[in-house]
Amino acid sequence: MSITADASARSHHHPRPDWKTRVRNSVGSYVALTKPRVIELLLVTTIPAMLLAQRGLPxxxxxxxxxxxxxxxxxxANALNCVADADIDAVMKRTKARPLATHSVPKRNALIFGVLLGLGSFGWFFATTNLLAAVLAVATIxxxxxxxxxxxxxxxxxxxxxxxxxxxxPVVIGWAAVTGTVEWPAFVMFGVIFFWTPPHTWALAMKFSDDxxxxxxxxLPAVAEPAYVTRQIVIFTWLMVAWSLLLVPAAGWLYLAAAVVAGVWFAVLTHRLxxxxxxxxxxxPMRLFHMSNTYLMLVFVALAVDSAIGLPVLNWPWTW
Known part of the structure; x- marks a missing residue:
């Protein structure tokens, strides 16, 4: 078979996608750069923070x-993270399908895309909310x-x-978008997520420690013994549960119940692991990873409902 005939045969068996498919694949690759699953945390926590800041429905x-x-x-932030971690993503089984690891998006294009999104977020926040929210967004990136x-x-x-x-x-930015300031409940919500993040991430990393x-x-799971890792998970979980109760004066009875019940339930899971x-x-450990998402959702949904319709547990003068 000639070279031309061989190329024709390959083309016949693997036809080039039409322009609609190419556009769809390209858009999908750029969306994947933003890590949509990670952005879900934004939705879970930002809205309750805004409701609490408004003390009702904004x-x-x-x-x-x-x-x-x-x-x-x-x-x-996620797109720029993909650019910086392109070499890591290509090695790890969990991330080898990301756009830069598969070369479905050129690294230069991903960098420009990430920077433009960052600049756009600043301009958007400044135009639609306030300067503080815009500055906090850029500082986060x-x-x-x-x-x-x-x-x-x-x-x-x-x-x-x-x-x-x-x-x-996200909780601090959401609070700032409503009030134009940052007050103590925003820092408490920040702390809940701060202490939640290590148990959540380390549980996942235990599964993929070889990666x-x-x-x-x-x-941590790649450089420490599993028993040490799980002990740290238990410690951070109890810190998270205790810290979450600091928000009780600004929240209501539903949040108090959710913070205690969901917190103890999650702590029991960590002790079991x-x-x-x-x-x-x-x-x-993946069960704990998935349950950590459930914990965060339960606590912040309870906070959202309380903020919209509930009454504070303690109506201290310095609270509101």
């Missing part, structure tokens, strides 16, 4: 514009990219403890 338009700006900011991704992630096992602070910022070892990323690891039994 303007639907304000909620919508804040979510749009937040999605742009988170998408920018810069912290996630330069502090967590470029400095902490590859250098210390405490990377996610401090780097995870970027994921706590992190192969990529040279010192995530720790016990299984210590006894050398087969453990399933």
């Amino acid at each position: 303007s639907p338009l304000l909620v919508l514009t804040t979510l749009v700006g937040g999605i742009m900011a988170a998408g920018s 810069l912290f996630y990219v330069f502090v967590y991704t470029l400095v902490l992630k590859r250098r210390t096992a405490q990377n996610i403890i401090w780097g995870g602070a970027a994921g706590c910022m 992190y070892k192969a990529a040279g990323v010192p995530m 720790h016990g299984q690891v210590r006894r050398g039994e087969k453990a399933n």
